[in-house]
Amino acid sequence: MRRAAAFLVLLLCLYWTRAQGESGGVTGNDITQTEVQSDILGVIATSDQTNITPDIWAELKELRDMAIKHSVELSNSKSKMEKLEQENTAIQARLTASENEMVKLKIENADLQSRVTASEDKSTVLEARMNTSEKEVEELKRQNADRPKLAFSFGLTNAGRIGPFNNDITLKFSKVFTNLGQAYSTSTGVFTAPVRGVYFFSFTTVDNRGDVNSHVQLYHNGRSVLSSYTHTVVYGWNSGSNSMVLQLEKGDRVNMILRGGSSVYDDNDDRSSFNGFLLFPL
Incomplete structure (x- = not known):
């Protein structure tokens, strides 16, 4: 215990x-x-x-x-x-x-x-x-x-004075600056439209004789559509120019005419020229 x-x-x-x-x-x-x-x-x-x-x-x-x-x-x-x-x-x-x-x-x-x-x-x-x-x-x-590439720019001549003549003549611009598309003929002085479209044309002419007329016209298929006229009273330089837009059909013809009794002038300074180009085809 x-x-x-x-x-x-x-x-x-x-x-x-x-x-x-x-x-x-x-x-x-x-x-x-x-x-x-x-x-x-x-x-x-x-x-x-x-x-x-x-x-x-x-x-x-x-x-x-x-x-x-x-x-x-x-x-x-x-x-x-x-x-x-x-x-x-x-x-x-x-x-x-x-x-x-x-x-x-x-x-x-x-x-x-x-x-x-x-x-x-x-x-x-x-x-x-x-x-x-x-x-x-x-x-x-x-x-x-x-799109056709069409443009031309030509001088008239290096010969100096042309005219006056008794009758109208086609001015043949012979100095080639540009001729894309080869639509302008230097032998005939005629531009032939290769395609239907809207074209722009311009020209300038000069003369240096006294008491003469310088009257040129732009023709479309044988019809005058644009002109430039100058008259010189005394000896000295005078010039005229103009431009326009034309609607052309394929094969239409455009050229510059020198009216009878008128004269123009050109030389190495390229004083007179004719230009044109296609704006757009139609």
């Missing part, structure tokens, strides 16, 4: 020691063999010291060592737990920062995607416009290639 009471007292001491270790009040280093033995001896002395054997002391020592070991382990576990909690707090903070950064990146990515989509749409529109422009350019090139 007394042994059981002593063992109960020992267990109560061990329980108190463990409770103090868990609460941080007593650590493994605070528990010594002398303190435990003093508590036990006090209890045993009250009961019956003569009945305690050496085996009981060995068991008490073993129980004390186990209590100290468990207390130390509990203290270490608490330290590890606190360290883990700190690490977990740091990881949680990093995770929150990463999540915030991910949200920010998602917003930026959505914005970039919208801008890329807008750029692609704009690029598609520009590409369509470019394709249209290229087709128009090709069409203009084709039209330009198909």
Whole structure:
């Protein structure tokens, strides 16, 4: 009976020691063999010291060592737990920062995607416009290639004075400056329209004699459509010029006529000229 009471007292001491270790009040280093033995001896002395054997002391020592070991382990576990909690707090903070950064990146990515989509749409529109422009350019090139290239510019002569004559004569401009399309004949002095279209014609004539007339006319298919007339009373230079736009059919003829009794002048300075070109075909 007394042994059981002593063992109960020992267990109560061990329980108190463990409770103090868990609460941080007593650590493994605070528990010594002398303190435990003093508590036990006090209890045993009250009961019956003569009945305690050496085996009981060995068991008490073993129980004390186990209590100290468990207390130390509990203290270490608490330290590890606190360290883990700190690490977990740091990881949680990093995770929150990463999540915030991910949200920010998602917003930026959505914005970039919208801008890329807008750029692609704009690029598609520009590409369509470019394709249209290229087709128009090709069409203009084709039209330009198909359009006859007709233009001429001639000087009259290097002989000086021509006329006056009793009758009208066709002026044959013989000095070739330009004759694209070869539609003007220097041998006949006649321009023959190779295609139906709208043409522009101009001429300039001069004379340097006194008391003479200088009367020239532009003829279309044998009919006068434009003229220039000057009269010089005394010796000196005089000039006349004119121009017009004509609609011609293919094969129409255009030429310059010097009226009877009139005269013109030309020399190396190219004072008298006849010009024409196709504005556009019809």
